[in-house]
Amino acid sequence: MPGDADIASVAxxxxxxxxxxxxxxxxxxxxxxxxxxxxxxxxxxxxxxxxLGRLVEGGLVTVESSGRHRYFRLAAPEVAAALEALAHLAPHQQVRSLSQATHAEAIRRARTCYDHLAGRLGVALLDGLVATGALHVQEAGEGSDPVLGAGRARTYLLTADGRSRLGALGVALDPPTRRPLTRYCIDWSEQRPHLAGWLGAALLTRFVELGWVLRASRRVVKITESGWVALAERLRVDVDACR
Amino acid sequence: MPGDADIASVAxxxxxxxxxxxxxxxxxxxxxxxxxxxxxxxxxxxxxxxxLGRLVEGGLVTVESSGRHRYFRLAAPEVAAALEALAHLAPHQQVRSLSQATHAEAIRRARTCYDHLAGRLGVALLDGLVATGALHVQEAGEGSDPVLGAGRARTYLLTADGRSRLGALGVALDPPTRRPLTRYCIDWSEQRPHLAGWLGAALLTRFVELGWVLRASRRVVKITESGWVALAERLRVDVDACR
DNA sequence: CCAATGCTTCGGGGAGGGCCGAAGTGTGCC
DNA sequence: GGCACACTTCGGCCCTCCCCGAAGCATTGG
Incomplete structure (x- = not known):
């Protein structure tokens, strides 16, 4: 029965x-x-x-040694997709209080992932940058960053136009470190990519400086009224898809 | 941490x-x-x-008593989606031989699901029937069938036009039992619906009679050359999407 | 070179859970 | 009514595997 994969071991x-x-x-x-x-x-x-040893052996996680540390990461975007599919089934959302429900919704709408924007807003932001030609998508690129997404099959290139538009906004476009300018993560709640890398972080930093977004808690961010307007008008973010 | 659903219990x-x-x-x-x-x-x-008791309690499976039998079914399409996501991760496809790989692909292209067509072909067949107006989609219908898809939120109605066209093809359109004429399953490999119910079974039967499809093994079917042509021309199936 | 840190391997204790057969309940058929 | 069948509950056996602390390698920093 070749159709019957060994689900049990992974699960x-x-x-x-x-x-x-x-x-x-x-x-x-x-x-x-x-x-x-x-x-x-x-x-x-x-x-x-x-x-961790079992997870690595099972192919769900990869490991990378760096000095006396060992960094673990999901082995593939498919793993995140499976986690998301399972989360979708989990004990029906275990929403006990209204505030928990609102928080869960807020976290899907706009949150931080490490140091950049994620959730629906993060996805829409990347979409907007690509749609307006600020970023150019190049398939089959390679790269490696010990912290964020190594060896992904796609690269986002900042175009000259994008550089001038984002520069005018005051976004820091030149990484002071070796960290790649652009990178992406597959968003666990949206199953679509959002922007990571130095540019992802710089955008979030600048948005906070401009008062477009406020950090509400460890992971959740809140978008201000002026922020919604600015994101829609200046970066062509499809804000209706995020609210 | 309300974002962290209880994945472990489901998994x-x-x-x-x-x-x-x-x-x-x-x-x-x-x-x-x-x-x-x-x-x-x-x-x-x-x-x-x-x-089975645990699966029902966990909400992955529902049960329906019918006489002295108890029929179990996946509780929601999301469960199939999660299974598919896990299968996608399973011990890397365990494809040892080329024949296994071809077989796995064949099963996604065209297979039987109980007694009707599924896989890409099954999905394209339903699409074609709807696109040509042979079936009319009605949302929010109700129904119950001990074997296939109960209480789904959609109904496919055979139109007068569909009745005459399929009748001309020699498809048996009147169920001799109480089995519903049309029904649908969410296809596990395509995550889109394919046609089930009496009509789904009658179509497969007639396709075999006409020599359009051959039963290759327990689940796999093979479409003949004349079958591809006939499906495209007479039923407007998008065969390119299936091959 | 010696301590501190990060991580792994090893041994043993304990709990959870899978498996079966036997017995009990309900349903259908003759 | 009585037998056959489908399924569930119960009790007991056994094995897996999760957990921790202690000890053993690496690497880094003073």
Whole structure:
């Protein structure tokens, strides 16, 4: 029966609370160290190490050594997609209070992923930049960044036009480090890419400076009234799709 | 952390070989009896009963009693989607031989689901019937069939035009039983609906009689050259999307 | 070179859960 | 009514595997 893939082994890997916590912590595309993940999953380092070994062996996670740290990352966007599909089924949203529901909705609308925008807003922002020609999409690129998305199959290039328009907005366009200017993550709630890399971070920073977005909590951001207007008019973000 | 859904509990349900086998058996949308599923999973009826109870309690599967049988079915298309996402990750496709790869592709192109066509061909067939006005889509219908798709939110009605065109083709349009004329399943590989119900079965039967499709194995069907031509010309099936 | 840090391997304790067969309940057929 | 069938519940066996702490390699920094 070639159609019957071995779902059970993969699902079993995800079906253990500590490992699920690890995977969820990695779901936004970050690469995190073993100790961090142990804390995230609330288990001893030795326990976490065992789980991480299994996840790597199972092909869900990849590891990259850097000095005395080992950084773990989801092995492929498909893993995030599977996590999202499962989250969609989970104990029907476990929404106990209205505030939790609003928060869950807010997090899907606009959140930060590491240091850049994600959620519907992050996706729409990238769409807008591409649609207006500020970014040019080039397929089959390669690259590697220890923290964000390595070896993805696509590259976003900042065009001359984009450079002038975003520069006029006051966005810092030249990375002071070796961090790639553009990069993308597959958004776990939208299953579509949003902009990461230095440019993703610089945009968020500038939006905060301009008062377009406010950091509401650790991950959630709030868009101000003037922010909605500015994002729509100056960056052609489809704000109706985000609200 | 309201964004962190309880993935682990759902994944654990899918992460046990016997339960995974049950879910895969149900993945094409069929409703199967407990004994059948026990055989499928190769466990004792009592064991299967326990697993099925957990799956129902976990909301992945629904149950419907009919006489002394109890028919189990996936609770929602989202469950099939999650299974598909997991299968996509499974021990990298375990494609050892070229023939296995070709077979996996063949099964996605055109297969049977219970007694009607599924896969890309099944989806394109339904699309063609709707596009040519042979079927009329009515939203928010209700219905119940112990074997295929109960209580779905949509109904396909056979129009007078469709009746005459399909009748001319020799398709048996009047179910001798109480089985509903039209019904649909969400296709697990395409995540779009294909035609089920009596009409779905009658079409497959007639296609075989006409020599348009051949049953190649238990689930795979092969479309003949004249079959491709006839499906495109007489039923307006978008065959290019299927090949 | 020695400490501190990050991570892994190892051993043992414990709980959870899968499996089956036997017995019980409900339904259909003769 | 009585037998056959479909399914569930119960009890007991056994095995997996999750957990931690202690000890063992690496790497970095003083």
């Amino acid at each position: 079993a890997l995800m079906g253990e609370p500590a490992r699920a916590a690890v995977l969820m912590a990695l779901a936004d595309g970050r690469a995190l160290a073993a100790t961090t993940l142990a804390a995230e999953a609330k288990v001893a380092p030795s326990t976490a190490s065992g789980h | 654990a349900l899918m992460g046990e070989p016997a339960r995974a086998a049950v879910l895969m058996a149900l993945a094409d949308g069929r409703a199967l009896a407990a004994t059948t599923l026990a055989a499928e999973a190769k466990v004792a009826p009592s064991t299967a009963s326990g697993h």
